[in-house]
Amino acid sequence: MGTQESYGQGRGAGRRAVLGAAVFGAGGAVLGLSGTARADARQAGGELKGLPVPTIVGHRGASGYRPEHTFGSYNLALDMGADIVEAGDLVPTKDGHLVCRHEPEIGGTTDVADHPEFADRKTTKVLDGVSTTGWFTEDFTLAELKTLRAIERIPATRPHNTLYNGRWEIPTFEEVLQWQDEQTRKRGKQVWIYPETKHPTYFRKLGLGLEERLAKILRRHNKDKKNSPVIIQSFEPSSIQRLNTLVGNPLVVLLSNAGSRPWDFVEAGDPRTVADLVTPAGLKEIASYAQGIGPTLDLVIPKDAKGNLTTPTSLVADAHAAGLILHPYTMRNENTFLPANFRKGTDPAAYGDAFGAFKAYFATGIDGVFTDNADTGLLAREDFLRR
Secondary structure (H helix, E strand, O other): OHHHHHOOOOOHHHHHHHHHOOOEEOOEEOOOOOHHHHHHHHOOOOOOOOOOOOEEEEOOOOOOOOOOOOHHHHHHHHHHOOOEEOOOEEEEOOOOOEEEOOOOEOOOOEOHHHOHHHHHHOEEEEEOOEEEEEOEHHHOOHHHHOOOOEOOOOOOOOHHHHHHOOOOOOOEHHHHHHHHHHHHHHHOOOOEEOOEEOOHHHHHHOOOOHHHHHHHHHHHOOOOOOOOOEOEEEOOHHHHHHHHOOOOOOEEEEEOOOOOOOHHHHHHOOOOOHHHHOOHHHHHHHOOOOOEEEEEHHHHOOEOOOOOEOOOOOHHHHHHHOOOEEOOEOEOOEHHHOOHHHOOOOOOOOEOOHHHHHHHHHOOOOOEEEEOOHHHHHHHHHHHHHO
C-alpha cells in the first residue's frame, strides 16, 4: 500500500486508549445513551476526561469573528469557551521555522501584496497538483514573514472581520506553545491545541519535512507524550504514520470528500480514495496508527442534489467500532456554509439556523466538531445535552 506501510504501526493501541475515552466508557460502547449520561460515559477515564463531549474545537481560533490563525482569533476562542483551539496549520519558512497559516500561499491571509519589497516573490507553483499563484511561506525567512500582518481570508462573507486587518502578525508554532502555557496558567485550566501538518509530501520534496520539525519542537516543550494536550492531524495518512514513530501524541487522519485521494496516495500511486478509507476495513487500518478521524461533515450526513441533509451514513458507528473518535469539520453560522434546509433568507453571508444544523450532526453521535463559531457550538451543545 505504498508509503502507508513504510512507517511503524506498533504504537497506536496505547494512545488509542487516550482518545478512546471519548468513545468508550468503562462499560463499553455508549452509542444510544442520551443527554448528559452519554457525555459523562464517553469521557470516563483516560487523559481526555476533562474534555466535554461533543468537544467544541475552535477552527483556526474564532475565525468567524477574527482573522484566522492569529492570537486575536485564538484568544477569542478561549474566551468563548472552546474546548480545544486549532492553533496551527503548520507550514515552513525558508529557514525551517514552522508558522501558522491556512496554506503556504499567503496572498489571501496577509498584507504581503502591499509590500513592494516582496513584489518579486510572487510566483506560480504546483501545489498538490493545482497551479497556484501567489506568495509562499517557503520563499520567506521568518524575519521577513514577521514584517507582514494577517488579514481576513473571506472578506466578502465576513466584512466585519476586516476591521482587524493588520492588527496581528503571523504566529510561529513555538510562540503558540508558549501561548498555550501562558493561557493555561492565566485561566487555571489546561488549554488544548490541535495543529495540522499542511501539504507534508509537497514540503518533504522541498527538503522541508514537517514531521521531524514538529516532533523536535514538541519534545523541546515536553509536549510529545500520549497525555500531552496536543492532538495532531493531517490529510495525508503517511504524515500521521510518520508522526506515529516520532511522538506519542494523539493522532487524527483528516478525510475530504469520498471521491478524493489523499495527495500522498497520488504521489505513491495508491489508487484508494477516501471512500475506501471509511469502510470498516479502511477504518481498522487507520486505527493501527491513529486514534481518530476528522471527516468532512458530508461523510457523516450526505446532502442531496439541492444541498439538503439526507440520512446519516454508518461512519460514526463504524469508526467507533474500530476504536476511533470523530471530530468532523467545519460548522459555520453563515448561510453559504450551511446545508440548504438550515439556511434563512437569500443573503449568503447572513446567519442561518446553525443551531438546527449542530443538533442534526450531534445526533449522529460524533465526538466533537470543528467550528468557526465556538460560542454557537457551545450553546448548541447545551441544548443538545439538555434534551
